[in-house]
Amino acid sequence: MSKGKLKWWSVLVWLLLWQALSMYIGQAILLVSPVLVIKRLSELVFQVKFWQAVFSSFWHIAAGFLLATVLGVLLASLAARFRRIEEFLAPAMLVIKATPVASIIILVLIWISSRNLSIFISFLMVLPIIYTNVLKGICSTDIKLLEMADIFQISQYRRIVYIYISQVMPFFQSACSIGLGLSWKSGIAAEVIGIPQGSIGEQLYQAKVYLATPDLFAWTLTIIIISIIFERLFMLAIRFSFNRLERM
Numbered sequence: 001m002s003k004g005k006l007k008w009w010s011v012l013v014w015l016l017l018w019q020a021l022s023m024y025i026g027q028a029i030l031l032v033s034p035v036l037v038i039k040r041l042s043e044l045v046f047q048v049k050f051w052q053a054v055f056s057s058f059w060h061i062a063a064g065f066l067l068a069t070v071l072g073v074l075l076a077s078l079a080a081r082f083r084r085i086e087e088f089l090a091p092a093m094l095v096i097k098a099t100p101v102a103s104i105i106i107l108v109l110i111w112i113s114s115r116n117l118s119i120f121i122s123f124l125m126v127l128p129i130i131y132t133n134v135l136k137g138i139c140s141t142d143i144k145l146l147e148m149a150d151i152f153q154i155s156q157y158r159r160i161v162y163i164y165i166s167q168v169m170p171f172f173q174s175a176c177s178i179g180l181g182l183s184w185k186s187g188i189a190a191e192v193i194g195i196p197q198g199s200i201g202e203q204l205y206q207a208k209v210y211l212a213t214p215d216l217f218a219w220t221l222t223i224i225i226i227s228i229i230f231e232r233l234f235m236l237a238i239r240f241s242f243n244r245l246e247r248m
Helices: 008-025 034-044 048-081 083-098 101-108 114-139 143-151 156-194 200-209 213-247
Strands: none
Touching (some): 048 083, 048 156, 048 213, 083 114, 101 156, 114 156
16 A cells, blocks of 8 residues: 555545634635635636746746755765765864754855755755755665676676666755745745845735735645645656666
C-alpha cells in the first residue's frame, strides 16, 4: 500500500469540515467557505493582472530554485572531492539554515530591490538543502562499486551515470521535493514583505489591508496549485533526464 499520497475522500472530508466551520462562524471576513474561494478564483482567472502576477512570481521563484539547484550540486561535488571546501562551507550553510527567513528578507532588502528579492530568498533557502543532501548522497556511494569500476576499467562517464548519479538520485529527489515547497513559501513571504509591483505577494498584501478574505484564500489556493504543478513537472523532468542518460 502506497503511503504519503493524497486520497480524494480525505480531501473531500476536509473540504466539508471547512464548509461546516465557515457556516457555523457565519462571517466570511473571518473564515470564507471553499465555495466562495472557488467562485472568487474563477473570477480572478479572467483578469489580466492575475496572470501577470502569477507569471512574475513564478519566474522569480523558479529562477531562484534552479540557481540554488545548480550551485548546490556543484558545491556538493567540490566539497565531496576537497575536504577543505566542505569545512569552509559548513559555517555558511549552518547560518543560512538557522537564521529566520523574515530576518534574512529584511536584511537583504537593504542591498537589493524588492523586484529581485524573491529570487535571492528562494535561492538562499533552497541552497543548503540541495547542498547537504547531494553531499550526503555522494559520501554514501558504495565503495565496493567504485572498486569494481576500477577493476573492470569502467569509463569515467559510466561511473558518473551508473554509480554516482544512481546513488545520489534518491537524495537529490528528496532535496528537490523539500526545496520546491520551501522556495515558494520563502519566495512569497519575501514578496509580501518587499511588495514588488505585479506579484502574488503584492496581491496577498492588498487582500490583507482591505480585509478581502476571499481574495486572500483564492491567491493562497493559486500558490498551492502552482507549487504542486511545478514540483510534478520538475520531478518528471529529472526522471526523464536520468533515463536518457542511462540510454546513452
